[in-house]
Amino acid sequence: MANKTHTHAQWSSRTAFVLAATGSAVGLGNIWKFPYMVGESGGAVFVLVYLCCIALIGLPILVSEWLVGRRGQSNPINSMLKVSRDEGRSPAWALVGLAGVLGSFLILSFYSVVGGWSLNYTWGSATGGVGESAGVALGDYFGALLEQPWTLFGWHTLFMIVTFAIVACGVKGGLERAAKWLMPLLIVALVVLIGYGTTTTGFGQAADFMFSPDWSKLNGSVVLAALGHAFFTLSLGMGIMMAYGSYLGQDVDLIKTARTVVILDTVIALAAGMAIFPVVFANGQDAGSGPGLIFATLPVAFADMPAGMLFGTLFFALLTIAALTSAISLLEPVTEFLEERTPLPRIGAALVAALAAWALGIAALLSFNLWSGFTPFGLGVFDLLDTLTAKFMLPLTGLGAIVFVGWFVKSEGVNQELALGGTGEMIWRIVSRFVAPIGVIVVFVSSL
Numbered sequence: 378m379a380n381k382t383h384t385h386a387q388w389s390s391r392t393a394f395v396l397a398a399t400g401s402a403v404g405l406g407n408i409w410k411f412p413y414m415v416g417e418s419g420g421a422v423f424v425l426v427y428l429c430c431i432a433l434i435g436l437p438i439l440v441s442e443w444l445v446g447r448r449g450q451s452n453p454i455n456s457m458l459k460v461s462r463d464e465g466r467s468p469a470w471a472l473v474g475l476a477g478v479l480g481s482f483l484i485l486s487f488y489s490v491v492g493g494w495s496l497n498y499t500w501g502s503a504t505g506g507v508g509e510s511a512g513v514a515l516g517d518y519f520g521a522l523l524e525q526p527w528t529l530f531g532w533h534t535l536f537m538i539v540t541f542a543i544v545a546c547g548v549k550g551g552l553e554r555a556a557k558w559l560m561p562l563l564i565v566a567l568v569v570l571i572g573y574g575t576t577t578t579g580f581g582q583a584a585d586f587m588f589s590p591d592w593s594k595l596n597g598s599v600v601l602a603a604l605g606h607a608f609f610t611l612s613l614g615m616g617i618m619m620a621y622g623s624y625l626g627q628d629v630d631l632i633k634t635a636r637t638v639v640i641l642d643t644v645i646a647l648a649a650g651m652a653i654f655p656v657v658f659a660n661g662q663d664a665g666s667g668p669g670l671i672f673a674t675l676p677v678a679f680a681d682m683p684a685g686m687l688f689g690t691l692f693f694a695l696l697t698i699a700a701l702t703s704a705i706s707l708l709e710p711v712t713e714f715l716e717e718r719t720p721l722p723r724i725g726a727a728l729v730a731a732l733a734a735w736a737l738g739i740a741a742l743l744s745f746n747l748w749s750g751f752t753p754f755g756l757g758v759f760d761l762l763d764t765l766t767a768k769f770m771l772p773l774t775g776l777g778a779i780v781f782v783g784w785f786v787k788s789e790g791v792n793q794e795l796a797l798g799g800t801g802e803m804i805w806r807i808v809s810r811f812v813a814p815i816g817v818i819v820v821f822v823s824s825l
């Protein structure tokens with residue numbers, strides 16, 4: 378059997394690690410989910426709360442997950458187990474790793490459905506189908522797509538196959554290289570879209586909507602959504618960052634690196650908002666239209682633009698790539714878990730994990746059509762998976778990670794990993810022991 382410690386990507390350099398972590402972080406969450414959540418949750422208030430959550434809670438938890446991974450040098454469950462043993466703590470802490478593995482699996486199932494939409498739009502933009510329908514009536518194409526179970530099924534399946542193929546082949550050469558070329562292209566596409574937005578009548582309104590808060594919109598559910606999204610967008614609470622951290626050399630500065638990843642991720646999310654809202658407002662659309670926002674509104678802009686077809690195709694192709702680099706990271710923990718707990722080789726483990734997530738994804742895509750009447754807890758399967766993970770599992774698992782590092786790992790261990798001096802150490806202690814955990818707990822409890 379393959380040497381377990383060399384079964385997934387080894388970072389060839391700090392840059393490679395930053396790319397992989399950013400590739401995991403930057404995905405549908407930034408370009409699809411963030412703008413529609415801003416729209417649903419009252420605009421700038423959501424953005425502000427989200428930025429606070431990222432800085433005060435997301436960043437320290439990212440550092441904690443990497444820290445555990447690097448010290449554990451193993452998959453999330455074993456890393457938690459090893460570090461808790463070293464520190465003389467209960468092995469029950471491994472449950473944090475287990476919850477992460479489960480969460481990443483659940484997310485992958487519906488993430489792949491949305492990845493399938495993105496693939497469908499890439500194809501539809503290239504062949505003209507999306508543009509034509511956008512010219513007729515906004516949202517028609519998307520609405521029609523959701524009503525076709527077999528079409529959704531086909532694209533979801535294709536997306537999962539590609540994800541599986543990359544994970545099975547190994548991540549290093551292809552993925553690191555693809556991220557290096559395609560992420561900058563995605564940024565260029567966003568910048569061009571923002572440029573287009575400035576020429577529309579909706580730009581000022583969009584800037585207001587995103588950056589000048591209407592405090593009357595602030596409530597518990599907005600804060601909880603912002604916190605959940607801070608976790609989602611940074612790939613936290615799912616063991617991913619622990620797994621990625623286990624391939625890190627001791628020379629990498631965790632805090633500095635986390636800052637880079639967080640800034641890149643946040644800038645891309647804000648840029649996506651400023652690319653999309655001008656178009657939404659210029660066309661008199663509803664910013665709070667939910668998950669269909671980017672799929673229903675952006676094609677309108679492309680239909681209007683010179684070379685819009687080319688540009689639309691490029692945009693959705695790059696969105697698909699961003700989704701893929703994240704989906705691959707989502708498949709990794711389950712694959713790794715199966716590989717270690719069963720006799721399956723890596724390819725078999727990846728196949729079983731992908732098949733299981735694919736099957737659950739089918740239930741998610743059916744909730745838009747055939748099973749739309751099946752609503753346990755008042756939500757369809759797709760929304761249920763999204764809510765369960767983003768609002769509950771991720772915050773609680775992330776809380777486990779930060780409480781563990783803040784309270785149960787001795788200062789020498791932390792100092793050794795973070796190489797902090799006097800003031801830095803004090804700030805880290807305050808943030809990891811109080812600010813971040815209390816923030817998560819307050820938000821979580823107040824939402825119940």
Ligand code: PFF
Nearest residue numbers: 402404405406610612617703
């Ligand atoms: N961070 C990714 C995004 O924003 O789209 C989604 C994601 C990837 C979540 C990997 C969790 C994860 F482990």
